[in-house]
Every structure is written in C-alpha cells, then in structure tokens.
Amino acid sequence: MAEEDEDGEVVFSTCLPQPHHLSRAVVEPLEKILQLMLQWDPVKRGGVVHPNTKKPLCFELLDQLLSLKVVHVLNMGTARLHSFPLSPDESVNSLQTRVERETGVAARDQEILLKVGVSLDPRKPARQCVTEGLKDWDSNTVFLFDKTLTKYTGPFSTRQPSDKLHTIMMDPESQKPVASLKKAWGEAVNHVCSLREDYCWLFQGQRAAMLSLLHYNTSLTCRNEAMFAESDKLKSKLDFFKSCIQYDLEKYSDQMHCGISSEKMLKAWQKSELAAAALEEVAEVGHLDEETVALHSEIVELQRSPFARSQTGGLDKLEEEAKSLFRQLKTQCRKNESGVTKDSSEMVRIIEESAQDESNFLKDLYSHLEKILISRQKIMELYPRVERALDTIRDADRTVMSMQSRRQKEVWFLLKLACSSIRNSPAASPESASQSTPHWSPTPSSQPPSAAHPPVTLPSPSDSTARLLQENQSRLARFSSLLQEAEDHQAHSIVEDDWSWIQHDPLCKKKQQTLQNV
CATH class of the missing domain: 1.20.1270.250 (Substrate Binding Domain Of Dnak; Chain:A; Domain 2)
Known part of the structure; x- marks a missing residue:
C-alpha cells in the first residue's frame, strides 16, 4: 500500500493504513488479496492460475472472503470488540473456548446474549448468531457477560486518539x-x-x-x-x-x-x-x-x-x-x-x-x-x-x-x-325379635272404656262379594241395551221419515227420486 505522510512523501507498506473499520478476521485475507492483485509484474499479478477453474488465486481467495461468516463478540467488561470467523459446523462450545482464550473469561462463566436478550442455544451451531443476507456488519454482534460479575467499573473511555490527533491536540492554536x-x-x-x-x-x-x-x-x-x-x-x-x-x-x-x-x-x-x-x-x-x-x-x-x-x-x-x-x-x-x-x-x-x-x-x-x-x-x-x-x-x-x-x-x-x-347380634334375628316382643293379653282391668258400648257390626267378606257381583251384572245389562239401541238406529232408513211438509215442486220431486234411489 502507498500513502502520503505529513511531509508529502509517499510511503509504501504491506499493511492496510490505520484507522479502518475492518475486523481483524478479514484484515489478513484482504491484505493477501491486495498484495496479489497489486503485483507490478503482470505475469505474477493475481497469483497462480488454478488448472481446473482457470481462475487466478486472488479470485479464489476473494470468493472465500465473501463466503466467510464472522461473529463480533463485544466484551461488556472491557468494551472491546472481538471478531471470530466461523466454520459451517462449529459449535457454541468451540466458540466459547476461542472466546476464553482471547478474553480470559472462563467458558463456564460466559453468558453470550443476542440483541433480543436470548442466550445462545448450545444445541444449535454457532452460526445462529450470524444474520443471513446483506445486513449491516454490526448485525452479527453478540454481547459477552461474565456471570461471576455483577458490577462493571468501566472503562469510561473506549478508545484513545491517534498520533496525528495527539499532535493537533497538544498545540491546537498553531496555524x-x-x-x-x-x-x-x-x-x-x-x-x-x-x-x-x-x-x-x-x-x-x-x-x-x-x-x-x-x-x-x-x-x-x-x-x-x-x-x-x-x-x-x-x-x-x-x-x-x-x-x-x-x-x-x-x-x-x-x-x-x-x-x-x-x-x-x-x-x-x-x-x-x-x-x-x-x-x-x-x-x-x-x-x-x-x-x-x-x-x-x-x-x-x-x-x-x-x-x-x-x-x-x-x-x-x-x-x-x-x-x-x-x-x-x-x-x-x-x-x-x-x-x-x-x-x-x-x-x-x-x-x-x-x-x-x-x-x-x-x-x-x-x-x-x-x-x-x-x-x-x-x-x-x-x-x-x-x-x-x-x-x-x-x-x-x-x-x-x-x-x-x-x-x-x-x-x-x-x-x-x-x-x-x-x-x-342376637337382637337382630327375627326369632329373637319375636321372642323378645312381649305378648299382650287383655285383662278386665286393661280393657278400654269403650268396651261397655255395643260392638259395631262390620260387613263380612261374603256380603261384599255378592254386592260387587250384583253391580257388575246391572252395568253389563245397561251396556247391552245401549248397544242394541245403536244397532236399531243404524238400521233405520232416512227414506222412511215423514217428508210431507216439503212442497212438491219439480226440484223437490227430483230430490225425492234421488233419495229413493239412494
């Protein structure tokens, strides 16, 4: 890379100039691609051509860079942002191990939260925290908390000014x-x-x-x-x-x-x-x-x-x-x-x-x-x-x-x-109940006062039966007479009635003939 310093001289460098907004996970691959593409020799420019794809090496590296999935882990204790490239089959435990090596927070004490406040599911791959599609780069940011800490003291300044800023800040009034x-x-x-x-x-x-x-x-x-x-x-x-x-x-x-x-x-x-x-x-x-x-x-x-x-x-x-x-x-x-x-x-x-x-x-x-x-x-x-x-x-x-x-x-x-x-129990049996029940026998002294009056004669069972039979016979006779009257009335013809009170006009004669025919 070539850049101009404060004195106007051109300075060449193999690294990207600072500051930039690139994460550390993509800085090295991008520098390698630029070094291949900016070769002065046209034969070496772009790198070796692949025999199968017929593409220079720089394009293969560029494809790998574009397909790279990077997760950014913001350590809330230090306010530092750490970037980790993810492989397709990387697990959450593997990501936590890498975070432990770089941040010093033990994996068992880590709590990695998504933006919605949900912890990473250890049953799913680590790519669950990467948003698919073209989104802002900070959409892949997750937040690291230390479970053992309940108090964060800072830092209260996230970054320091660069050397050029220090120069103008030391003497801001200079023209x-x-x-x-x-x-x-x-x-x-x-x-x-x-x-x-x-x-x-x-x-x-x-x-x-x-x-x-x-x-x-x-x-x-x-x-x-x-x-x-x-x-x-x-x-x-x-x-x-x-x-x-x-x-x-x-x-x-x-x-x-x-x-x-x-x-x-x-x-x-x-x-x-x-x-x-x-x-x-x-x-x-x-x-x-x-x-x-x-x-x-x-x-x-x-x-x-x-x-x-x-x-x-x-x-x-x-x-x-x-x-x-x-x-x-x-x-x-x-x-x-x-x-x-x-x-x-x-x-x-x-x-x-x-x-x-x-x-x-x-x-x-x-x-x-x-x-x-x-x-x-x-x-x-x-x-x-x-x-x-x-x-x-x-x-x-x-x-x-x-x-x-x-x-x-x-x-x-x-x-x-x-x-x-x-x-x-003996008191519950019928025999004992009959034996234990006292037998009452009337005595002259125990007779009721009403015994001096003449006794009331009750009808015998034979008299009642005879009376019932007699009533049934009378009702049967009446019913038979009613049936006979109904049969006689049905056999009587309407023609045999007296029709002399009706005038003998032609219409009446016609009606009478009709009735006779009936």
Whole structure:
C-alpha cells in the first residue's frame, strides 16, 4: 500500500493504513488479496492460475472472503470488540473456548446474549448468531457477560486518539496549511464517529441485558403464579381434611364407650391431624410473594429510568459539527489557496467534548447496567427457592390426598364392622325379635272404656262379594241395551221419515227420486 505522510512523501507498506473499520478476521485475507492483485509484474499479478477453474488465486481467495461468516463478540467488561470467523459446523462450545482464550473469561462463566436478550442455544451451531443476507456488519454482534460479575467499573473511555490527533491536540492554536490538516481532521471526524458507535454498541449490550432480565422475570412470574395456585389448592384440601378428621374424632368419641373402638385407628387419626397442622406452614408462601413483588417494582423502575434510553443526542450534534468543519476544510483545499493556514482549536474542542460526553454517558450506562445485573442475580437466586417451594407444596398435596384416602378407607372399614356386628347380634334375628316382643293379653282391668258400648257390626267378606257381583251384572245389562239401541238406529232408513211438509215442486220431486234411489 502507498500513502502520503505529513511531509508529502509517499510511503509504501504491506499493511492496510490505520484507522479502518475492518475486523481483524478479514484484515489478513484482504491484505493477501491486495498484495496479489497489486503485483507490478503482470505475469505474477493475481497469483497462480488454478488448472481446473482457470481462475487466478486472488479470485479464489476473494470468493472465500465473501463466503466467510464472522461473529463480533463485544466484551461488556472491557468494551472491546472481538471478531471470530466461523466454520459451517462449529459449535457454541468451540466458540466459547476461542472466546476464553482471547478474553480470559472462563467458558463456564460466559453468558453470550443476542440483541433480543436470548442466550445462545448450545444445541444449535454457532452460526445462529450470524444474520443471513446483506445486513449491516454490526448485525452479527453478540454481547459477552461474565456471570461471576455483577458490577462493571468501566472503562469510561473506549478508545484513545491517534498520533496525528495527539499532535493537533497538544498545540491546537498553531496555524498550519489546510492541506496538511486534511488528514488529521479526517481522523478527528472518524474518532468522533467511533466514539458514538462505541457508545451505541455498549447501549445495545445494556438493552440485551435488560431484555434478558425481562425473560427471567417472566419465567419467575409464571412459576410464582403456579406456586400460588398450588398453595391455594393445598389450603383448601387441608381445611377440608381437618374438618373431616375433627368430625370423625367427635363421632368416634361419642360412640367409643358403647360401640366400636380402635386405639390404633384413633392414634392414626390424631397423627394425621397433627401432620395436617404441620403442612399448613408449607402452604404459607407470603414471604416469597413479597420478594417477588419487590423485584417487580425494581424492574419497573429500571424500565422507567432515563438511562434505559439512548443518550446519544450530544454525540450526534458533535459528530455533525465535526463533519461540517471537515467539509469546509475540503472546500478550501479544492480552491488551491496557497498560503492559507488554519488552526485546529474548534476541532480539538469537538474531540474533547465528545470524549467527555462519552465518559459521562458510559458512567451512567454502567451504573444502570450494574442495577440490571443485580436484579437479574436476585431473580436467579429467588427462582430456585420458588421451584423448591412449588415442589414442596405438590409433595404436601400428595400427602394430604393420601391421608384423606386412608381416612375414607378406615371410615368405610368401621362402617363395615358396625354393619356386620348388627347382623350378627342376637337382637337382630327375627326369632329373637319375636321372642323378645312381649305378648299382650287383655285383662278386665286393661280393657278400654269403650268396651261397655255395643260392638259395631262390620260387613263380612261374603256380603261384599255378592254386592260387587250384583253391580257388575246391572252395568253389563245397561251396556247391552245401549248397544242394541245403536244397532236399531243404524238400521233405520232416512227414506222412511215423514217428508210431507216439503212442497212438491219439480226440484223437490227430483230430490225425492234421488233419495229413493239412494
């Protein structure tokens, strides 16, 4: 590569000039391609031609570079961006091992989040964090968090000025030709833009942490609701079981002296009553609910915080000012005004204000990120406790159902014993009942007062039968006469009636003939 230094001399180099926006994963392949394509000898230019494809080596390397998948891992602890080329079959564990070698964060302590706040799925390949298609290069950026850390102290400055910027910042009032300031001011604009981009990356990492916190909070809320539902069920079953066992004990106490008694069963019921009283403590989950509600309040406050929104307003304004100054400088350079000089005080002011604003923004960002990580740590500590409470409640529910089933079986067993004892007792047999029933015989002293009156004569069974037969015969005779009258009335013809009262006109005669024919 050839570039012009501050003295106007051309300097050749085998490396790409700094600064640039290329990731380290593509710098070396691109330099190799450019070295092959910029060979001075036309025979060697492009590299060796492949015998099968008939293409120079530079085009094969270019195809490999275009098909290369690169993931950018932003370490939120150091604000450094690391780039890793991915092979088609590379796993997440392999990527974590490479990240551990470069960042020093152990693989077991790594939490790599996508922009949506979801961790990488270890069952899928590492290319799950690479967006397919032509997107912005930062769309393949993921964010690295250290699980062992809940407090990030910085850095509060993402990058340092280059040597050319140091030169103009050391003496901003010195007058220099506009042509010599062009490159330094260009790097100044790039520096201001880079500061804004660095803050945007870190803000996206903070947003990913917030989304991850909301995912954890949703899971905790679901388990908390399930815990409360199971707790209410357990309380209802305990109340029902206690009322049943108390009723059984009362009834057992009433009949134990003159009925069925079992000391073993009585002790079992008393033990079940004590066990049910002990299980009431399991159903009490109010303290977990208080902690969950407090966490919800903290998360709501984090969402409402002004630091949860991007603070790039000042950096955007400074970036536009730097670009405007650079455009003015380029306009002066195009006019070829010889002897025109200019100082860099305004550009240095923009650089210093940008660095100061970024430092303030990063302090607020990391302070807010610390609160997010502390809340997430609280959720991760509370979630297993809710899970254990839920499992304990379900075990207690099964215990109550088992005691209730055993109580019902014992009650039915007592009822069976009572029924069998009643059937087998002497007082329950018919013979004993007839023998034990006292036979009452009337005596003169035991006769009722109405015995002095004349007795009432009741009809005998033979008189009643004769009367019923007589009534049936009379009804049958009446029914037969009705049938006979109906038959006689049906046999009577309408022609035999008296029609003399009708006038004998032709029409009447015709009707009479018709009736006679009928």
